[in-house]
Amino acid sequence: xxxxVVIYFAMxxxxxxxxxxxxxxxxxxxxxxHAVSQGKQVVDCQSRKVLSVPSxxxxxxxxxxxxxxxxTWLQPGTFQTLVNLESLDLQRNQLHRIDPGAFDGLTALTNxxxxxxxxxSLPAGVFVSLASLQVLRVQQNEILQVEVExxxxxxxxxxxxxxxxxxxLITHLPCEHLDVLPTRVFLHLSxxxxxxxxxxxxxxxxxxxxxxxxxxxxxxxxxxxxTAGSLQGTCTMLFWSFLVCALSLFIFGFSVMYVFSxxxxxxxxxxxxxxxxxxxxxxxxxxxx
Numbered sequence: 001x002x003x004x005v006v007i008y009f010a011m012x013x014x015x016x017x018x019x020x021x022x023x024x025x026x027x028x029x030x031x032x033x034h035a036v037s038q039g040k041q042v043v044d045c046q047s048r049k050v051l052s053v054p055s056x057x058x059x060x061x062x063x064x065x066x067x068x069x070x071x072t073w074l075q076p077g078t079f080q081t082l083v084n085l086e087s088l089d090l091q092r093n094q095l096h097r098i099d100p101g102a103f104d105g106l107t108a109l110t111n112x113x114x115x116x117x118x119x120x121s122l123p124a125g126v127f128v129s130l131a132s133l134q135v136l137r138v139q140q141n142e143i144l145q146v147e148v149e150x151x152x153x154x155x156x157x158x159x160x161x162x163x164x165x166x167x168x169l170i171t172h173l174p175c176e177h178l179d180v181l182p183t184r185v186f187l188h189l190s191x192x193x194x195x196x197x198x199x200x201x202x203x204x205x206x207x208x209x210x211x212x213x214x215x216x217x218x219x220x221x222x223x224x225x226x227t228a229g230s231l232q233g234t235c236t237m238l239f240w241s242f243l244v245c246a247l248s249l250f251i252f253g254f255s256v257m258y259v260f261s262x263x264x265x266x267x268x269x270x271x272x273x274x275x276x277x278x279x280x281x282x283x284x285x286x287x288x289x
Contacts (some may be wrong), residue, residue: 041062
């Protein structure tokens with residue numbers, strides 16, 4: 001009896017291992033899997049025209065390549081079993097929606113690339129579970145604005161160093177949005193149609209001129225091409241130039257009005273034969289002359 005139980009248990013374990021192995025083979029039939037070292041594996045699914053993330057990816061996967069496919073939507077829990085994943089490449093897909101919780105379980109992820117997609121916004125809290133994230137790449141999407149809650153959630157990521165939002169459609173980034181961004185995180189905004197306002201720069205000097213911000217102004221024309229580092233100096237120079245010009249115009253206008261008022265009053269006095277107080281009367285000639 002005891003021998004039969006042992007045999008039954010051994011057969012059950014063998015079937016479970018065989019089933020798990022078949023799952024891995026099924027995942028690797030869709031993609032190309034290869035081991036890079038002991039306990040680490042790379043799953044390459046690039047250019048496979050897949051419409052959704054393949055299931056039953058090996059748990060030992062550390063690098064997952066999914067670029068150049070047809071993914072459109074990442075739902076919650078899509079990668080929750082990949083606890084050893086360190087790098088996830090999702091660039092050049094057709095992603096237009098990422099739900100909060102889509103990256104849950106990726107506690108070892110250090111590099112996330114979702115560039116060259118069709119994202120128009122980044123939901124609040126979508127990255128909060130990425131405790132080990134160092135580099136976040138979101139370049140060349142269609143993002144119009146970044147919510148303050150999204151930037152505030154980045155403060156929880158202690159290892160985050162770079163957030164790349166280059167070449168999107170961001171036109172304005174309020175100072176209150178930048179204030180919640182940790183100083184250790186470099187925010188890259190080059191290639192966006194940013195509108196710079198010197199009033200914001202003068203009122204909040206550390207805002208657009210902070211050292212951890214890479215940006216370039218597109219409008220207005222006077223500030224086109226100005227970087228975040230040179231923006232404060234340019235705005236200060238424009239402010240003083242405007243002040244000098246305004247003062248000069250005021251002095252010139254006052255002088256013109258003063259001269260015009262004198263001439264007008266002199267003409268009126270000549271017309272009505274009155275005394276003009278601004279002009280000294282001629283000295284009376286002596287009688288002998």
